[in-house]
Amino acid sequence: MKEIVEYTDYRKYIQDYYDEQKRCSAFSWREFARAAGFSSAVYLKYVCEGKRNLSLGVAGSVANAMGLAGFENTYFVLMVSYAHAKGDSAKRAAFEAQCALARAHKVHMLGGDEFDYFKSWKNPVLRELAPHMPGAKPLEMARACEPAITAAEVSETLNLLVKLGLLKRDKNGNYRQTEKSVSMSRVDAVSMVASDMQRQMGELAIKALNLPLSERSMSGTVLGLTRKSYEQIKKEIVSFRRRVAAIATQNDKTERVYRLNVQLFPMSKALNEKFKDEGTK
Known part of the structure; x- marks a missing residue:
C-alpha cells in the first residue's frame, strides 16, 4: 500500500487499506466497521463507494481503526476536511493545511x-x-518584472523554485532551469489554484492594455458555435500552444519574458432546440 501522503482521496485510502488487510487475513467490512465504532457493518463499504460520507466527527476513529497515529492520523483527518470543504477558498485552505503538515514532517x-x-x-x-x-x-x-515586485519577493520566489527543483543554482550563484516545461498534476486542488493563476494573469493582461501596440498583441472574436465545433477549436488551441512552445525553445537566448493567454469561454447561455432550429431557417 502506498504512503498516505500519496493520497488525496480519503475514500481511496480506506479502500486500499481494506483490500490490503483482506489479502493478508479474513478481514471483513463488519470487523472494520466495528473497530471504527459503527453499528452498520457496511457503512465504510458505502463510504468507499461514494454512497455515504465520512463526517469529520468520526474521521479520527476511522484513522485509529486503520492503525494511523501521529502525523498520519492528522493527515487522514485533513483529507476528510478537504472533501467536506465548500468553495474554492475553503478547499484551498484545507489543502494548504495538508501541505503545511507534510512540510513540517519533511515528507513529499x-x-x-x-x-x-x-x-x-x-x-x-x-x-x-x-x-x-x-x-x-x-x-x-x-525591477525587470512587469509589474515590478520587491527584492524580498524575488528572493522568496527563487528559494521556492530551487526547493521545488524547478531551478538549480550553480557555484557562481546563477540559475538554470532543470526542465523546459512544468506539467500540472491531476490533483483537484492543483487545478483549482491553477485557475486562480489564470485569474492573476488575466488581471495583468488588462493592465498590459496600457502598453504601446508595438509591445503587445491582443485580439479576439465572438463566435457562434455548436458543441462539436467548440471541441474542434479546443483541439486547435492545444495544437497552437504546442507550436508556440516549440518556437520558444528553438533559441536558448531570451530577451524578454512574455505571457500568452488563449481563452475560449461562453458569452451566452446554451440555446434550447427551438431557438437552434429557428436559427437554421
Missing part, C-alpha cells in the same frame, strides 16, 4: 509542489527570467 505530498508553484504568477515569470540574468541581484530582477 502528492500535488504539494505543483500547488505551491501555481499559487502566484511570480513563480513562472522568475523561472523564465532568472536563468537569463546571470549575476543579477534580487533587486535587479525585481
Whole structure:
C-alpha cells in the first residue's frame, strides 16, 4: 500500500487499506466497521463507494481503526476536511493545511509542489527570467518584472523554485532551469489554484492594455458555435500552444519574458432546440 501522503482521496485510502488487510487475513467490512465504532457493518463499504460520507466527527476513529497515529492520523483527518470543504477558498485552505503538515514532517505530498508553484504568477515569470540574468541581484530582477515586485519577493520566489527543483543554482550563484516545461498534476486542488493563476494573469493582461501596440498583441472574436465545433477549436488551441512552445525553445537566448493567454469561454447561455432550429431557417 502506498504512503498516505500519496493520497488525496480519503475514500481511496480506506479502500486500499481494506483490500490490503483482506489479502493478508479474513478481514471483513463488519470487523472494520466495528473497530471504527459503527453499528452498520457496511457503512465504510458505502463510504468507499461514494454512497455515504465520512463526517469529520468520526474521521479520527476511522484513522485509529486503520492503525494511523501521529502525523498520519492528522493527515487522514485533513483529507476528510478537504472533501467536506465548500468553495474554492475553503478547499484551498484545507489543502494548504495538508501541505503545511507534510512540510513540517519533511515528507513529499502528492500535488504539494505543483500547488505551491501555481499559487502566484511570480513563480513562472522568475523561472523564465532568472536563468537569463546571470549575476543579477534580487533587486535587479525585481525591477525587470512587469509589474515590478520587491527584492524580498524575488528572493522568496527563487528559494521556492530551487526547493521545488524547478531551478538549480550553480557555484557562481546563477540559475538554470532543470526542465523546459512544468506539467500540472491531476490533483483537484492543483487545478483549482491553477485557475486562480489564470485569474492573476488575466488581471495583468488588462493592465498590459496600457502598453504601446508595438509591445503587445491582443485580439479576439465572438463566435457562434455548436458543441462539436467548440471541441474542434479546443483541439486547435492545444495544437497552437504546442507550436508556440516549440518556437520558444528553438533559441536558448531570451530577451524578454512574455505571457500568452488563449481563452475560449461562453458569452451566452446554451440555446434550447427551438431557438437552434429557428436559427437554421
